[in-house]
Amino acid sequence: MAGPVVEIVDPDGTSVEILRVPFASEPGCREFTVDLTTHIATPGVRLRFRSGSSVAEATRIDDVRIELDPAHDACESGSPGCADPGIEACVCDFDDYCCQTEWDSICVTLATLACDADCDSIPTCGSGGPCEAGHDGPGCDDEACCTTVCLEDPFCCVSSWDDFCVARATLACGNEVPGDLDGDGVVGGADLGLLLAAWGSADTDADLDGNGTVDGSDLGLMLASWG
Known part of the structure; x- marks a missing residue:
């Protein structure tokens, strides 16, 4: 009778046969050894056990995780x-x-x-972008400030450094208040007026996120620091 086949299945679904137990004329239990040394270091790799018979090709035990x-x-x-x-x-x-x-x-x-x-330390702190500007990745460049913010809001270090993380950094780390365009220490109606007056331009003071244009993302940063 045909023995089992053992395959390695990579995360992309590619399978490689690593053992085919030889044909046996009599039924019974048989021992076999598979060397997984070259495969266990691949993240997400799985084992598949299937029948070696062409008649029972669909018989299989699939997606077996290798645990160490x-x-x-x-x-x-x-x-x-x-x-x-x-x-x-x-x-x-x-x-x-x-x-x-x-x-x-x-x-x-x-x-x-x-x-x-x-x-x-927190691995995502110390890189990723300036703490005073939002970005898609987690964490920010100032390790001490980043750590302070993420102890209050872990989201900022495991998902993205958004406008709320920027606002927390402003309050917790003593950074210049983003959106305080008139320099009075408070983000309010006067600052909103200045930002709207610069809307669509490349005004460096009102371009809070530094993307070259005063737009909705700058308004979001200002509102995150409002008051």
């Missing part, structure tokens, strides 16, 4: 999961990617901010 004891702690990036089961469960409740694919900087950030991991 993680060689890294919660504060280090690496393979899925981490060495602390409690922190791992906490992080993966927020983002299953951390237990299914890889433990990346976002997972470390979640561990630090939401799951009591004693990490020295």
Whole structure:
């Protein structure tokens, strides 16, 4: 009878046969060994066991995850999961990617901010863009300011540094108030009037996000700091 076939399935769905158990004339249990050394380092890789018979080609056990004891702690990036089961469960409740694919900087950030991991720093702080301007990625360039903001609002370090993160940075880090165009220390109606007067232009004072045009995103920054 035809023995089973073992395949490695990459995250993109590509499969590679790594073992085909030889044909046996008598039924019974047979032992076999598969060397997974070259495959286990690939994030998201899975095993597939299927029949070696052309008649029962559709018979298979699919999407079998390869689980290893993680060689890294919660504060280090690496393979899925981490060495602390409690922190791992906490992080993966927020983002299953951390237990299914890889433990990346976002997972470390979640561990630090939401799951009591004693990490020295937040990985997404110290890069990403200026703290006083919104951007799509998490974190910002000023590590100390970023850390202060994200301890109050973890969203800013795991998703994106939006206008609300900018406003928090302004209040928490002593940055110049974005939108205070008249310099009185408060963002109010006078500043809104100045911004609307510069609408559509390249006025450097009113172009709060620095994209070269005074537009809706600048208005959003001003409203985030209103009052």
